[in-house]
Amino acid sequence: xxxxxxxxxxxxxxxxxxxxxxxxxxxxxxxxxxxxxxxxxxxxxxxxxxxxxxxxxxxxxxxxxxxxxxxxxxxxxxxxxxxxxxxxxxxxxxxxxxxxxxxxxxxxxxxxxxxxxxxxxxxxxxxxxxxxxxxxxxxxxxxxxxxxxxxxxxxxxxxxxxxxxxxxxxxxxxxxxxxxxxxxxxxxxxxxxxxxxxxxxxxxxxxxxxxxxxxxxxxxxxxxxxxxxxxxxxxxxxxxxxxxxxxxxxxxxxxxxxxxxxxxxxxxxxxxxxxxxxxxxxxxxxxxxxxxxxxxxxxxxxxxxxxxxxxxxxxxxxxxxxxxxxxxxxxxxxxxxxxxxxxxxxxxxxxxxxxxxxxxxxxxxxxxxxxxxxxxxxxxxxxxx
Numbered sequence: 021x022x023x024x025x026x027x028x029x030x031x032x033x034x035x036x037x038x039x040x041x042x043x044x045x046x047x048x049x050x051x052x053x054x055x056x057x058x059x060x061x062x063x064x065x066x067x068x069x070x071x072x073x074x075x076x077x078x079x080x081x082x083x084x085x086x087x088x089x090x091x092x093x094x095x096x097x098x099x100x101x102x103x104x105x106x107x108x109x110x111x112x113x114x115x116x117x118x119x120x121x122x123x124x125x126x127x128x129x130x131x132x133x134x135x136x137x138x139x140x141x142x143x144x145x146x147x148x149x150x151x152x153x154x155x156x157x158x159x160x161x162x163x164x165x166x167x168x169x170x171x172x173x174x175x176x177x178x179x180x181x182x183x184x185x186x187x188x189x190x191x192x193x194x195x196x197x198x199x200x201x202x203x204x205x206x207x208x209x210x211x212x213x214x215x216x217x218x219x220x221x222x223x224x225x226x227x228x229x230x231x232x233x234x235x236x237x238x239x240x241x242x243x244x245x246x247x248x249x250x251x252x253x254x255x256x257x258x259x260x261x262x263x264x265x266x267x268x269x270x271x272x273x274x275x276x277x278x279x280x281x282x283x284x285x286x287x288x289x290x291x292x293x294x295x296x297x298x299x300x301x302x303x304x305x306x307x308x309x310x311x312x313x314x315x316x317x318x319x320x321x322x323x324x325x326x327x328x329x330x331x332x333x334x335x336x337x338x339x340x341x342x343x344x345x346x347x348x349x350x351x352x353x354x355x356x357x358x359x360x361x362x363x364x365x366x367x368x369x370x371x372x373x374x375x376x377x378x379x380x381x382x383x384x385x386x387x388x389x390x391x392x393x394x395x396x397x398x399x400x401x402x403x404x405x
Contacts, residue, residue: 061198063162066188070200070212073185075248078120078127081112082251090183100134104283112255114283120252121292124212128202131184148173156186157207159199166196232296234271236309242267243298255279256289271312276319286320329357332373337364345383350376 102116186203205212233241256279257269337343355372
């Protein structure tokens with residue numbers, strides 16, 4: 021009321037007309053000036069650029085390093101836990117594999133939400149970042165817009181959005197930008213990317229999504245020429261042959277273990293095979309051969325059957341009573357990971373070792389060593405008694 025934003029009209033509350041007009045202009049981006057009404061850059065060129073930029077990101081995630089994304093994109097992928105980076109390589113994570121199974125719009129918003137969460141770390145105004153992303157969704161595809169009405173933060177965003185394929189500029193220093201279909205479809209149900217050629221990784225809904233035939237002998241036939249789908253298959257399948265519209269491979273213990281080592285789970289692999297199973301596979305009940313799906317799960321259990329824990333091994337007890345007293349004391353603190361009564365051995369956690377060690381010092385002060393310990397590095401020290 022004091023700011024004259026709302027007005028009371030009998031029993032109704034109305035927004036001030038000037039405030040309403042300004043708010044509408046902000047949300048719809050009308051305050052961003054369109055420089056020319058004519059389309060100097062074709063929509064096909066914008067679609068091609070957006071598709072190329074997005075393909076660079078997805079292909080890099082699956083290990084295709086033909087094109088390397090910018091440092092900003094790599095920073096975003098790593099902080100989104102979609103890839104793990106080391107000095108010489110980048111590996112896809114479990115979250116990254118699940119990310120690849122989603123449609124482009126879901127992928128885009130997942131990255132943009134992570135971009136928002138990192139904006140404050142990069143000392144960017146969160147309100148201005150959010151506002152600009154929504155404004156992009158209201159702009160018209162094929163028109164160019166001036167950057168003069170953008171804030172400093174929003175102008176700084178242009179280089180990031182260019183790397184993601186949301187906007188196109190003729191030069192980095194250009195005073196205008198073109199929103200691509202990725203940007204204009206942010207707040208709509210329209211497809212964010214369209215196939216630009218026969219080898220594009222993005223296909224229309226009518227294109228064959230069900231392309232995998234899996235046999236009981238672990239042999240796999242993929243009726244596709246889509247480079248991204250082939251790269252995804254290569255994460256957990258040993259590819260043997262490739263033809264213009266067919267890829268032949270086999271699921272092996274080594275190929276599954278390689279996928280598991282990257283954090284991809286057995287259920288994710290089985291889910292991918294099920295969701296992309298060829299229509300002829302639906303004649304089977306169950307859909308996938310039980311021998312194959314069960315074996316994939318067993319290979320995962322095989323990988324997870326051993327668990328490593330840091331700790332200290334107690335050994336060389338001089339008498340059975342000494343062993344039992346110390347073991348019972350350690351058990352009372354629930355820090356014993358393993359014990360062997362016949363050999364007078366037990367293994368405690370690193371935290372438990374400090375507790376047991378202090379107990380030995382208090383119980384037998386000034387005596388000779390009654391036990392020795394071996395740490396995780398296999399060095400030995402005698403406990404004072």
